[in-house]
Amino acid sequence: MLLERYLESLGSRAIAEALDLDGPRPALIRPTQDAKFGDFQINGAMPLAKELKKPPRELAQPIAEALAGIDAIEKAEVAGPGFVNIHLAPAWIALKLTDALRDGERDGVPAVEDVSKIVVDFSSPNIAKQMHVGHLRSTIIGGAIARILSFMGHKVIRDNHIGDWGTQFGLLIVGMREWGDETALQSDPIAELERVYKLASERAGKDEDFAGRARVELAKLQSGDERNLALWKHFVEVSRVSLDALYAELDVSFDLWLGESAYHDALPGIVDDLLERGIAREDDGAVCIFWGETDGAPKSLRKQKTPFIIRKKDGAFLYSTTDIATVQHRKRQLHADRALYVVDNRQSLHFQQLFAVMSLLDTDMELEHIGFGTVLGKDGKPLRTRDVSGEVITLASLLEEAKERARQRIDEGIAEGRLRVQPEEIDEVSRQVGIGAVKYADLRQNRLSDYQFDWDKMISFQGNAGPYLQYAYARCSSIFAKGGLDMDAISLSATITLDAPAEQTLGKQLLRFADVVYQAGATSQPHLICEHIYELARAFNGFYAACPVLDADGPTRQSRLGLTALTARQIRRGLGLVGIGVVDRM
RNA sequence: GCACCCGUAGCUCAGCUGGAUAGAGCGCCGGACUUCGAAUCCGUAGGUCGAAGGUUCGAAUCCUUCCGGGUGUGCCA
Numbered sequence: 001m002l003l004e005r006y007l008e009s010l011g012s013r014a015i016a017e018a019l020d021l022d023g024p025r026p027a028l029i030r031p032t033q034d035a036k037f038g039d040f041q042i043n044g045a046m047p048l049a050k051e052l053k054k055p056p057r058e059l060a061q062p063i064a065e066a067l068a069g070i071d072a073i074e075k076a077e078v079a080g081p082g083f084v085n086i087h088l089a090p091a092w093i094a095l096k097l098t099d100a101l102r103d104g105e106r107d108g109v110p111a112v113e114d115v116s117k118i119v120v121d122f123s124s125p126n127i128a129k130q131m132h133v134g135h136l137r138s139t140i141i142g143g144a145i146a147r148i149l150s151f152m153g154h155k156v157i158r159d160n161h162i163g164d165w166g167t168q169f170g171l172l173i174v175g176m177r178e179w180g181d182e183t184a185l186q187s188d189p190i191a192e193l194e195r196v197y198k199l200a201s202e203r204a205g206k207d208e209d210f211a212g213r214a215r216v217e218l219a220k221l222q223s224g225d226e227r228n229l230a231l232w233k234h235f236v237e238v239s240r241v242s243l244d245a246l247y248a249e250l251d252v253s254f255d256l257w258l259g260e261s262a263y264h265d266a267l268p269g270i271v272d273d274l275l276e277r278g279i280a281r282e283d284d285g286a287v288c289i290f291w292g293e294t295d296g297a298p299k300s301l302r303k304q305k306t307p308f309i310i311r312k313k314d315g316a317f318l319y320s321t322t323d324i325a326t327v328q329h330r331k332r333q334l335h336a337d338r339a340l341y342v343v344d345n346r347q348s349l350h351f352q353q354l355f356a357v358m359s360l361l362d363t364d365m366e367l368e369h370i371g372f373g374t375v376l377g378k379d380g381k382p383l384r385t386r387d388v389s390g391e392v393i394t395l396a397s398l399l400e401e402a403k404e405r406a407r408q409r410i411d412e413g414i415a416e417g418r419l420r421v422q423p424e425e426i427d428e429v430s431r432q433v434g435i436g437a438v439k440y441a442d443l444r445q446n447r448l449s450d451y452q453f454d455w456d457k458m459i460s461f462q463g464n465a466g467p468y469l470q471y472a473y474a475r476c477s478s479i480f481a482k483g484g485l486d487m488d489a490i491s492l493s494a495t496i497t498l499d500a501p502a503e504q505t506l507g508k509q510l511l512r513f514a515d516v517v518y519q520a521g522a523t524s525q526p527h528l529i530c531e532h533i534y535e536l537a538r539a540f541n542g543f544y545a546a547c548p549v550l551d552a553d554g555p556t557r558q559s560r561l562g563l564t565a566l567t568a569r570q571i572r573r574g575l576g577l578v579g580i581g582v583v584d585r586m
Numbered sequence: 587g588c589a590c591c592c593g594u595a596g597c598u599c600a601g602c603u604g605g606a607u608a609g610a611g612c613g614c615c616g617g618a619c620u621u622c623g624a625a626u627c628c629g630u631a632g633g634u635c636g637a638a639g640g641u642u643c644g645a646a647u648c649c650u651u652c653c654g655g656g657u658g659u660g661c662c663a
Contacts, residue, residue: 046643046644047643050643083606163663284660285661303588309661345658347663352589382656413625419625448592462611462612464600465625467625474625479623531610542627542628544623545618550622551621
């Protein structure tokens with residue numbers, strides 16, 4: 001259930017009744033920051049003090065009294081300058097947790113009432129270039145956001161807007177003729193394309209004739225030349241194979257792969273339209289939108305002197321033009337209500353301008369740039385995509401290293417007798433732990449922050465890191481395995497009660513899950529879920545140390561098994577929502 | 587020049603829809619394995635929240651200015 005929403009409605013009703021107001025006022029429910037103040041506080045009395053000309057504590061008192069007798073609330077009392085502190089009734093919490101335990105489909109998280117159709121645009125690699133660390137964030141943050149929104153009940157369309165069209169293909173066509181190796185192209189397509197692209201772009205820099213030939217081939221491709229089109233298709237198809245392998249490793253999938261090439265035909269019309277409407281004009285041969293002279297341009301852009309260019313002076317279109325066409329397609333053909341762009345912060349100006357254009361074109365769609373910070377190395381500087389020898393650190397090699405490091409730690413653990421991984425499970429456990437650690441290290445932080453990439457912290461296996469959460473899950477599983485019990489069967493039969501302090505702490509944490517999911521979805525902040533699951537794992541580990549489960553008797557044993565099952569499911573669900581897997585033994 | 591982001595414990599980071607004594611992890615120091623897994627748990631120490639003003643009953647959070655760091659910014663994406 002959505003706990004805060006429920007308490008907010010109780011609180012605002014209590015305020016209206018207690019103070020005899022004409023309508024409800026916001027209760028301003030907030031979790032307390034210290035358990036001694038109870039579980040939640042109502043802050044709504046204080047802002048009313050001025051309006052009603054009474055001291056806030058005097059207003060808070062009747063509000064607290066009005067809340068007495070509600071079964072969710074054990075105690076409501078006035079404190080400090082005028083807070084109303086709410087202590088939830090353990091019996092009521094236990095009832096709600098038992099409901100969630102029965103709800104195997106949704107773990108107590110209600111589906112949204114207003115369903116939106118939301119395009120999540122993420123990952124978007126360039127065909128001729130290897131994915132490197134820089135692409136990691138968009139891919140996993142975007143994947144997490146898509147899962148969260150989808151679980152909430154929205155219609156989500158994951159679109160991989162790949163860079164499969166543009167100047168690099170002229171160079172590639174000429175370059176492949178010169179240096180291409182078809183065998184290499186089959187075995188590691190992107191590496192081969194990138195190798196050739198690099199050679200070609202170097203050569204084009206100093207060989208005007210070569211560059212000219214590349215432009216000719218590009219023009220031929222873009223005007224539909226069959227041979228070049230076939231070559232281009234070939235490049236795209238082989239690249240797709242290695243991209244698919246990487247996405248499988250990351251457990252990310254897409255509903256659509258509409259790259260830049262998909263919009264090629266729509267581009268001339270867009271430029272004409274913007275010219276006709278007087279939004280764009282020609283300048284120095286290029287078609288531009290100047291914000292200072294455009295009526296209806298947002299204030300933040302008015303001082304922007306440099307224009308938004310939608311057609312180069314040589315007549316070629318840019319990603320700005322393609323992006324406009326993409327939004328129109330999403331609105332007209334996909335009938336989307338919203339589109340989220342999970343793209344590096346450094347492109348925020350581009351999106352600000354794109355969204356301004358769409359607003360000038362009266363496109364009725366909610367567009368949002370979900371930005372994120374840069375990946376930094378241990379030295380605090382942007383992480384190099386090449387190592388000391390100049391080799392590119394690809395995303396694929398990074399994931400390999402993560403698995404390798406995880407495996408080393410597992411081998412050590414087995415040798416020391418601490419871990420219980422069966423030989424046949426080592427591969428899978430290394431994969432889940434290694435890749436989970438990489439994802440968690442990234443996702444646990446506010447996405448806007450730059451993020452420092454540090455192997456040692458990531459695979460530390462201690463404290464707030466991926467393996468900590470997976471370990472808590474394995475502990476839950478292990479209780480059921482040891483007791484010869486089935487988690488699903490317990491979920492259907494157990495009744496949760498909350499007595500011991502550790503049970504209450506755990507129970508209260510479990511009860512917040514739905515709120516967290518909703519907030520993460522509303523703000524596109526997967527780290528809220530990570531934080532919740534971390535706190536949950538902590539609460540569970542505390543419970544584990546203080547409360548025997550299998551050795552408890554009768555109803556207590558049943559209740560504790562129920563708490564363990566619900567914890568396990570919530571960890572699995574929560575990690576699943578951010579794209580991280582769990583294993584039963586590790 | 588203009589725009590955006592950032593500055594919180596030794597380090598890495600939460601908190602920033604304004605709410606009580608600013609929180610975690612790592613690291614440091616000290617405890618807990620004859621008891622469901624010690625990749626765990628419990629505890630100690632550690633902060634003028636970059637600075638100064640302002641708004642407010644109340645500011646790490648909102649506003650202004652300044653200092654320091656980063657990013658973007660006419661024909662790449």
